[in-house]
Each structure stands twice: as structure tokens, then as C-alpha cells.
Amino acid sequence: MSARRKLVTGVAVLSAALTVAFFWALVAGRAHVPLSKLFHPDYAPLVTLRACRALLGIIVGAGLAVAGLILQAVLRNPLADPYVLGVSSGAGLGAAGAILSGLVVLGTWVIPGAAFAGAVLAILLVYALARVGKTVPVYTLLLAGVIVNAVASSLLIFLAHTAIARGRGLYSVMWWLLGSLQVLELWPVMAAGVAVGGGLLVTLFFTRDLNVLSIGEEPAAHLGLRVERTKKILFLVSSLMTGAAVAASGLIGFVGLIVPHAVRLVVGPDNRVLVPLCALAGGVFLVIADIIARTILPTGDLPIGVITAFLGGPFFIYLLRTHRRGGPK
């Protein structure tokens, strides 16, 4: 099947799946909403709430999946996920700081704002650490990401300890760290949507470059790619989408790792096909994971990060298998 046909078929199938998943999310939940009453004004507040949540799930799922795909291609590493360059711990630190300092009382925008600021700072720090002259070599990036993640995590643990000592806030921090799609207003969803949508649009212009980069930066340069410029743009886009996703919904893990691999398993490594399909598949995945998070326990909501983590373990076994099999001779 040619790449173009794969793309068209994939988009058709996944768009249908996404629509089904969306309506499923409207109907599913602890409170019973009969299908016939879906648009009834009586149930409107509940259905609107679920719709916002599902919409956020689509946006965050798409953003994280494509961000992970980009990093796997540019870093030429199948284990890369959107958080590998320090975004996650920076954002976590920002959010934890906001929660534990009590600044939360200023309004609901404080936590997402602080998280996004933390993410941006972390990315800038990683970039500054990794720069070698005018280039940003892949291995220094990975190293810098590890360092920033480690430092921010230790700060986070320190903050968590303070929270335990003061006897408050720890639960909220933990919840944020595990991710939640709960949203009560439309504006955080819209903000995330703009960031992720913009990022996706830009990425669509770079799908061929993503393919070419996979054979190496020097060969790619010989094929006419402006490698450093392309890398910078792609990292920026990936970080923007990840930062927006994390700010809106906390740290939802494994989406950026699992979805690209799963889609690749079905349609192959061509990024021209992968980028749109990963976006759609990420959306479907997260919406359904949220359905599970909202309905599997009798009274509580599970943090959605628990669901995705549950799938992460077996997934790593799969990755190990393929890595062993298909490695270069």
C-alpha cells in the first residue's frame, strides 16, 4: 500500500474512531446519562463537563503523541518520549511550587501558568546546557535533559517533603503529577488547543525532514536538509506542545512513548503517514483511557496517569523484544 493510501485510509478510520470515542465519553461516567437524553437541557451541565474533558483528552493525547514521535525521530532513539528533555520535571516543579506556596488561591489559572513557566524554563536550561557552538548535538541534548530532570526531581522531592511536614498539599501535588483531564472551564482547553493545533500544523510541513533525519544528520545534510535549523524548529514545536499539554492536564506518562510505536507497528515508519495518524490515535487513546479512569472505581476518579502507566510496563517488554530483534548488525 502506498504511503498516500495508508494516510487516507488511516485518517478515515481513526477519525471515525475518534468520533465514536467522543460520544462514548459523553455517555460514560458515574452518573447515568441515557443516550436519548444526551442533548436534553436537564443533563446539559453534566454533558458539557464531559465534553470539555473529552476535548481536552483529544488535544493532550494528540500533542503528546506527536511530540513523542518528533523526539523519537530527531533523537534517533525509540525510547524517547516528550518528557525526556526536562519538560516534565520543570513543569512539575512549577505546579508543585504553586500548589504548596498557596498561590493557588489567586485563581485557577495559577497552576497551569506556573507549570507552563516551569516547562519553558526547563527547556531553555536544557538548550543552554546542550549547545556546542552553533549546533545542538543530539547526545548533549539527551544528557542535558537527564541532568535537568534529575535536579528538578530532587527539588520536587524536597518540596514534597516540606508538604508532608506541613501536613498539606501533598495530595494535590501527587494528583497533578499523575495527570488529570478534569476541567471546568473552556479556556484552558482552548489555550491548549491553540498550542497543540499550531504545533501540529507546523509539524506537517516537516514530515519529510523527519524521515530523512533518521538516517543520520550528516547524510541528511548532504540530501539538502538544513539540519540545525530543522532540529531547532522541531524541538521548539515538540516542547511547545508538551508544555501546553502538561500545563493543562498534569503529567500524563507513556502516551508519547506508546502511541507512536503502536501506530508505527501498523503503518510503518514513514512520518508523513505517522504524524496525522499519531495525532488521531493519541486522541482516541486518551479519551478512552479517561473513560476508564472515570468509571473503573466505585467512587473515586483514578488519575489518568495510572491507566497509561498500567499499559506502559508490558509495552516496555515489547520494545525490548523489537530492539533485540531489529538492531543493526
Place this chain on the structure above:
Amino acid sequence: MNAIEVRDITCGYGGEPVLRGLSVDVPSGDFLGILGPNGSGKTTLLRAVTGVIGLDAGRVLLNGADVASLARREVARQVACVLQESAVSAGVGDLAFTVCEVVGMGRTPYLSRTGWETRHDREAVDRAMELAEVAHLSDRPVTELSGGERQRAFIAMALAQECDIILLDEPTSHLDIAHQMGILDLFAGLNADGGKTVVGVFHDLNLAAEYCGRILLLKDGQVAGLGTPDDVLTAETIEGIYGASVEVGPSPVTGRPHVFLKKS
């Protein structure tokens, strides 16, 4: 018009420059071999020609145009480069592309960001795979190929670029003798019949002597010899450049100079 003109270039990777004041002209249709000890700047010279590294001084002209002023895509339409096996990644696990897809990447300089391949592109890819004799491996992931097959796949990728100038960076170093000859025969054919200019970095003096029309000897980033194999490959020159004692005599098969080892 010369395919490549290197005018007095100085370049390196930060720190000390690797090439200093180096000049060489490569006429169209030439088959030039670049030889020299490790660190003499052979690969650096190739990178300077394609413009992948910047020049501290001097100019490089491709078909008359300054490389620094050309867009990368434009350069890629004129010059194709086949790198050493270790410089190219084959992808890991499910990130590996098929031979056909990899060869297809050779068409990158001709495709827009959002366009799909045309029939012309597909035909160029098929032709390239035929030439490099990898057409039968078209749907295999590159990671599953042997070393020789993988090198041929990347050669096909370079051929798909449909360039008049082809640069080779030790393309046969890790291959067995049959593969070495096969690949060099291919480029010899492209040079003789197709009129392509071929510039190849060689490690093996005898292979260079057999296939190249001219040889450029480098030492310490400067030209140490330029001319036909007969002129350049003499025992004294080789001893002076490499520090190894050898005997040079004509090959009984082709008459080209052949280097014999003089063990002490």
C-alpha cells in the same frame, strides 16, 4: 567548465584548521581518487566541497557557482555523497525504513515539503535501485541487510539524486573483495558511460590506482601530489607520505601501478 574548483581553502572543526590553503580543480568527467594518511583531511575536503562545513578562508565552486551562495537543496541537486558505513544510521527496530523508502530519500532535493512523489521520482528510484543492484531487496528493511547490501542501498540513494558529481567517502572499506570491485565497477561505468564526475576517498592504494584517472595525495591538510596514478604513486612518494617502505611495479593484469609490501 570544471565540475569542482577548490580555491585556496582553509577549514577545520574549531581549533586548528585541518586543511590549509588547499587548491585543486576537478574537470567534468574526471575520476579522482583522494589518498593520504589518517588525519590528512580527506573527509574534511569532501565536506568542504558539499558545503556541509563552513570555510575559514577560500572558496569552493560547483559548476562555476560558489557553494556558500547556493541553497542546500541546490547543492544536493548537483552533488551526491556516499558516506562510510559508520556515518549512516540504519534505524533501530521499528524505526527502520525499507530499501525502497531509503532510496526514495534521495529525491528529497526535488520534492516540496508537502508534495508526494511523482512518476518521474518513482522512475528515478527504480533506475537507481537497478544500477546499484538492490532492486530485489526493495521491500526489505535496511536493518536486515548485510553490510555490502546496505552500502549498495545507500549508493542507490545517492544515485537517485541524479547528480552529475558523486563524492565517495571510503565506500568499500568494510566490504569483501567481490563487493569492493562490484561497487567500484559501478562507479567506473557511471563515469565512463554516464559522464559523471566521481571523487572518491580511498584507503586502499591499489584500488585507487586501478580505478582512478587522477590521484590527489594529501598530507597534513596540503596537496602532496596530483596527477595520474603512474605519476603520483612512486615508491619514494609513498614512503615520504606514509612512512612505509614499498615497491611499486606495473600490475600484470592492467599495467596500472601496483604497490607491493616490503616487509622488513
Place this chain on the structure above:
Amino acid sequence: MEARPLERGLLWTAVAGFLAVAVIGTVSGRVHVQKRPTGGSIVSLSPNATEIVFALGLGERLVGVSTACDYPPEAKHLRKAGDLGAPNIELIYALKPELVIGTMLRDPEMKKVVERCGARLLTIEQQRLDEIPDAILAVGEAAGVPDAARRRADALRARIARATVDVPDDERPRVFIELSGQPLRTAAEGTFVDDLIGRAGGRNIAHDLGPGWITVSPDTVVARDPEIIIVAHPIGLDGRYALGQRIGWNGISAVRSGRVVDDLDLSLILRPGPRVAEGLEALARLFAAYREARGK
């Protein structure tokens, strides 16, 4: 396409399993949504709020509680609106209450959540002992029974006053109350637990280490040598034995003399609700018995 049948098979199996779990979740355990709000219906999000509601005689108006609400026993049979500290917006909505009462909810989201459900949110804060009667008043006013609330609050204040023991400082036993073992937490000045200990005639060794709910290091406890230790969390069959296992704790007076109390009804002293006076009385009895035994 690539020939990777085993991995493909695993992928589709995983997808099928994923969808199956989602389907199960969707069709099981759904609660019915109320048609319209019943006049004056109340949802309580914490055990102490539940007890206050019942104490005010408003039990019939209570339509939902948290999973932690267990007193009075009738509360356990009511519909659930979430866990303690984690109210569930859909469950609250399904109950369509008019008034939602929660304790110390600092999350500004909560207010929005409740208002979305069409209800009013009342947050009651009780850190100190004398704030508990105030909380009763607040609930009563919000629920439309201010007079009953005033009577109940006054009664509670009176009972607390009566149970308060006046004992000279040097006769007060040194008391340590352990709220959790790992990390070691206790209550310092500014908490109702500290107030209870003081009013019951004891001396909280952690009083000056706060304010608030604090972690404390084991050597501090050893250094301050409490004469009575109250274990306010599950510690196994024999509290004294468990504490004695800790390094250096064998020398503590309370451990040596066996005055490790692990069988108190914790909901009396850890829950800032109407029964706190009973908790005070229980503690007072405990400390009085100690003073008597020591006097002999």
C-alpha cells in the same frame, strides 16, 4: 506491510483488552441522576460534617456522604459522593443537592465544581477546639436552622467546659500523641488535638514544636520522655511491643511502664465534630487514672 505477526497480534490484543475494560467501566456501577433538587438536600464531604448534620437533626435531608463517613451508622447506607478529600463531581451532580458541606477545602476549583452542580458550598474550618461549635453554627445557618444550631453549639461548649480539668502544671503527665508512624507525625499548638490534651489535664510534649500538624524526629520524643503515648493509627496487635522495637524507645517512661494507649476510639479525638466532648472526657479519665496511680 511489515511482517511482524506476533507483535501485531499483541497490539490488537492489547487494544481489545483496553476497549473491554472501558466498556465494563461504562456499563457498571452507574448511579441514577435525580430529576430535580429536593428542597434543602445536603451532601457532606467529610465525616465531621456528616456528624454535625445529624447532630442538628437534619439527617433526613442528607442525601450523600463521603466513603469515610461512618457515624452515625445510618450514614454508611447513604449514597456516596466521593472519597474523603476527593469529592466526585459527577456523583455530587447526580444527587442534585442544594447545599454541599466540606471541610478545609482550599482548592478554588471545588467552589466552581459545586456551583456547576447548582448547589451552594459551605466550607467549615476547624483547627482549634473552640472553632468546632462555630462550625456547628455555620452549618445550622446555612441549612436554615440557626436556633437549633445555637442550642447545640452552646451545649457542646458547656460540655467541653465541664470536662476541662484544671490541674497544676507539675502534676500534668507528659503526653505524646502519634498520628502516624512513618513519618512520625503529631499535633502541636494550634490544633484541636493539642487543645484536647491540654484541657484533659495532660501536657503535650510537642506543644511548642509547631504550630500545626508537624513531623517530629524520634530522638526528640525520646528526649522529651512522655509518660503516656497515645497511638492514633493502626499499629498492630500490641502497641507497646511495637514502640519498644524502636531504637532507644525502650527507655521512654511510657514504654517502660506500659502506658501505651492504642485502643481509644480515634473518631472521638481525631474528628473535629460534635463528639469531641466525649473524646475530651475519655482523655481526662485516662490522665486522671495516671495521676492517681502515680500518686500512690
